[in-house]
Amino acid sequence: MACRHDTEVFLPEVEKVAEGEVLVDSASQAASNTFLPVYERVEGFYLLNEGNMGSNKSTLDYYDFSAGQYIRNIYGNANPHVPKELGDVGNDLAIYGGRLYAVINCSNKIEVMNSQTAERIGQVDIPNCRYIRFSGRYAYVTSYTGPVVISDEYKQRGYVARIDTATLQVVDTCVVGFQPDGLEIADGKIYVANSGGYRLGNYEHTLSVVDLQSFRELRRIPVSPNLHHVRLDNHGQLWVSSRGDYFAVPAKLYCIAVSTEEVTDSVDVAVSDFWLDGDSLYFYGTAWSYVSMDDEITYGIINVKTHQIVSRGFITDGTVIKKPYGIAVNPLTKDIYLTDAKNYVNPGTLYCFDPAGKKKWSVRTGDIPAHIAFRGIPKKNNRYH
Numbered sequence: 001m002a003c004r005h006d007t008e009v010f011l012p013e014v015e016k017v018a019e020g021e022v023l024v025d026s027a028s029q030a031a032s033n034t035f036l037p038v039y040e041r042v043e044g045f046y047l048l049n050e051g052n053m054g055s056n057k058s059t060l061d062y063y064d065f066s067a068g069q070y071i072r073n074i075y076g077n078a079n080p081h082v083p084k085e086l087g088d089v090g091n092d093l094a095i096y097g098g099r100l101y102a103v104i105n106c107s108n109k110i111e112v113m114n115s116q117t118a119e120r121i122g123q124v125d126i127p128n129c130r131y132i133r134f135s136g137r138y139a140y141v142t143s144y145t146g147p148v149v150i151s152d153e154y155k156q157r158g159y160v161a162r163i164d165t166a167t168l169q170v171v172d173t174c175v176v177g178f179q180p181d182g183l184e185i186a187d188g189k190i191y192v193a194n195s196g197g198y199r200l201g202n203y204e205h206t207l208s209v210v211d212l213q214s215f216r217e218l219r220r221i222p223v224s225p226n227l228h229h230v231r232l233d234n235h236g237q238l239w240v241s242s243r244g245d246y247f248a249v250p251a252k253l254y255c256i257a258v259s260t261e262e263v264t265d266s267v268d269v270a271v272s273d274f275w276l277d278g279d280s281l282y283f284y285g286t287a288w289s290y291v292s293m294d295d296e297i298t299y300g301i302i303n304v305k306t307h308q309i310v311s312r313g314f315i316t317d318g319t320v321i322k323k324p325y326g327i328a329v330n331p332l333t334k335d336i337y338l339t340d341a342k343n344y345v346n347p348g349t350l351y352c353f354d355p356a357g358k359k360k361w362s363v364r365t366g367d368i369p370a371h372i373a374f375r376g377i378p379k380k381n382n383r384y385h
Contacts, residue, residue, distance in 0.1 A: 010059050010073035017361045018068035023332045042332050042376035048090040048102055049366030052345055058090035058104055059366035070363045078118040093371040096134040103129050115375055122168045126161050135185045139163040142180040152202040160192060162215060174215050176208040182229040186258045188212045191238055193227035203245060221261055223254050231276055233304045241271040246290045265307050277329040279305045284324040316357030328372035339369035
């Protein structure tokens, strides 16, 4: 067994939080958006805790639906031979082809695990990596490329890396804008949200369009400053969140038609993160302003077909979340999962709300709980099978 004397070891902890349930498909299951598989059965989900930058405290938890058990810190127990824990700042999490991919930002790697056991298969080294998507045999990952330096004169543009999922090798890169964050794949193209997040006062404001076959940037779509997430719905629309500039330009959500690659609409809400389920876009926003020097927290649901806000708050029982930091919706039950990062240095909390917004249960997590990936059996003939 490898020595871990210089690394804090996180021991697994099991907590019963609910009655066990078997989640299988029913005739009433709504179609999922194209980013997520349509499931025959959902067995559980992984939650990636980011951990504070520089603390090397990113951890992985798992919730088992059949047992109603939440298991903290599963990585170290599943991988006793690995000399270090998961790493520094877990930034994204996804399951594809029977593998679990954890993007560990400041450790400059993608950790690849067996999606059933969380046992380590290997890693892909990518500097300052951010978000991940998949198409065919490849994974695509955004990279800030350069070091963490805040400067409006930052010179190093970012790129998208193409990774062969069979060999776990980076086979190509495509240079895009400064500090690229979220990305989405649609109609043979990759759409990349350039943030320019290190360039205070000089943010990026475009979505890069990358041809999937040639793997070269074709053009830029002007949107708004400091873009973050981008996801595709079932109507050929990309939903793109902008953080704004924290001064004069407010945070906003934008809709872009894939067919024309033009902004067709915007919704005046601050969106820190969102989850698409059928025609419903669930979001929360924590909008910081250098004018008021404070955060304003909002929640809501947007109908992506009509572009209308259908709910200004999906929590209906008075539960107070101090710092919302992650969101997911169960594809079968439509339960809503929301994480609370609290003060960002101590363990957070995961809340489960029923579709009516009433709390079902809550549980302690690791530090800065953020990213959820459901594990189950996808239906055949969908792109994540």
